[in-house]
Amino acid sequence: MCEFICHGVPSPSVFRAYxxxxxxxxxxxxxxxxxxxxxxxxxxxxxxxxxEYETNQNKHKRIFPAFMDEYMCGFLEDIxxxxxxxxxxxxxxxxxxCDITIADFWGIDSVDKRFNDGKGTSLVLVHGEHxxxxxxxxxxxxxxxxxxxxxxxxxxxxxLKSAKLSEERxxxxxxxRSKGYSKVSKKYMNTHKWLFSTAWRILGNIxxxxxxxxxxxxxxxxxxxxxxxxxxxxxxCIVGVSNALVSYVINIITLTLQRPLGFRxxxxxxxxxxxVLSVLWSYHWxxxxxxxxxxxxxxxxxxxxxxxxxxxxxxxxxxxxxxxxWIRVIGFSKYLAPLLNIPFSMPVNFLISKFWTYxxxxxxx
Ligand code: SF4
Numbered sequence: 236m237c238e239f240i241c242h243g244v245p246s247p248s249v250f251r252a253y254x255x256x257x258x259x260x261x262x263x264x265x266x267x268x269x270x271x272x273x274x275x276x277x278x279x280x281x282x283x284x285x286x287e288y289e290t291n292q293n294k295h296k297r298i299f300p301a302f303m304d305e306y307m308c309g310f311l312e313d314i315x316x317x318x319x320x321x322x323x324x325x326x327x328x329x330x331x332x333c334d335i336t337i338a339d340f341w342g343i344d345s346v347d348k349r350f351n352d353g354k355g356t357s358l359v360l361v362h363g364e365h366x367x368x369x370x371x372x373x374x375x376x377x378x379x380x381x382x383x384x385x386x387x388x389x390x391x392x393x394x395l396k397s398a399k400l401s402e403e404r405x406x407x408x409x410x411x412r413s414k415g416y417s418k419v420s421k422k423y424m425n426t427h428k429w430l431f432s433t434a435w436r437i438l439g440n441i442x443x444x445x446x447x448x449x450x451x452x453x454x455x456x457x458x459x460x461x462x463x464x465x466x467x468x469x470x471x472c473i474v475g476v477s478n479a480l481v482s483y484v485i486n487i488i489t490l491t492l493q494r495p496l497g498f499r500x501x502x503x504x505x506x507x508x509x510x511v512l513s514v515l516w517s518y519h520w521x522x523x524x525x526x527x528x529x530x531x532x533x534x535x536x537x538x539x540x541x542x543x544x545x546x547x548x549x550x551x552x553x554x555x556x557x558x559x560x561w562i563r564v565i566g567f568s569k570y571l572a573p574l575l576n577i578p579f580s581m582p583v584n585f586l587i588s589k590f591w592t593y594x595x596x597x598x599x600x
Contacts, residue, residue, distance in 0.1 A: 243320030340391025
């Protein structure tokens with residue numbers, strides 16, 4: 236038995252709607268369609284893994300980079316995979332259901348550059364005796380090279396993990412039925428969404444690489460778990476900085492809007508407005524990107540309430556306690572105190588967020 240590393244299968248009805256839409260727009264009929272065209276090479280960047288099609292009107296092929304094609308953007312964002320793909324029963328090791336696994340060897344450059352000729356490199360995983368016999372039988376016809384298993388699967392998360400259930404999936408299908416394909420494709424399947432998640436993923440990879448090298452230099456073994464936590468912490472801090480900026484801007488806008496009213500406690504209104512909106516901002520980014528794992532299993536309302544409680548604790552209780560310590564006990568300036576709070580309040584906020592606010596729900600077996 237042979238299996239492929241499978242990311243998931245998109246909805247056929249969305250594909251039909253997508254093709255109908257192209258036919259309607261071009262007033263033609265698509266006669267040939269290819270996903271992930273490799274005519275210009277094989278890579279994962281999304282620039283070349285595009286789509287290619289021919290129509291009855293136009294004999295020339297049209298080739299789009301993935302990020303310019305709405306269907307590929309939606310597919311790569313996992314908006315319309317079939318329901319079973321978000322909880323796939325085959326994503327486990329050791330494999331009991333197959334003898335051999337075949338996949339694209341994403342990340343071959345970081346394992347062995349010599350094996351990347353730009354035309355596609357395959358990954359083969361052997362599970363047990365039968366699998367080995369199969370590989371032995373064809374090995375004279377292949378360029379084979381054994382590599383470390385953990386390195387080999389690093390860039391192939393679908394081997395072990397199901398796609399994350401997109402928060403937008405339900406709304407997407409309901410709007411597809413009520414409003415039609417053109418409207419939902421503009422709203423959900425667009426380039427800027429895909430570009431943003433790709434940029435966020437690249438940022439995460441860069442952070443991991445830097446942390447990995449730094450830990451190796453001081454002789455600490457970087458496990459997958461440690462790397463994930465450190466990456467999350469750095470991304471959490473980035474969201475934290477953006478939260479501070481958003482809060483400041485909202486504060487200023489609210490104060491300016493209230494000026495003609497001459498309200499005595501305008502600064503309080505500005506503070507509360509800035510708090511409510513900036514926590515909403517942080518919740519969005521943390522829930523969706525920093526602690527994305529398990530987001531589909533969390534209740535949105537509960538998580539949002541917990542996010543407010545967390546920020547209220549770290550922003551009001553903890554910051555006031557720390558400021559009292561710096562100003563009253565140690566004697567630092569009150570203008571310096573907010574800066575001194577950051578190295579303490581940020582990690583505390585992170586720990587509460589990771590282990591309480593956005594905690595992954597354990598599956599009941
Ligand atoms: S359920 Fe699993 S194996 Fe089946 S199509 Fe979805 S991801 Fe692939």
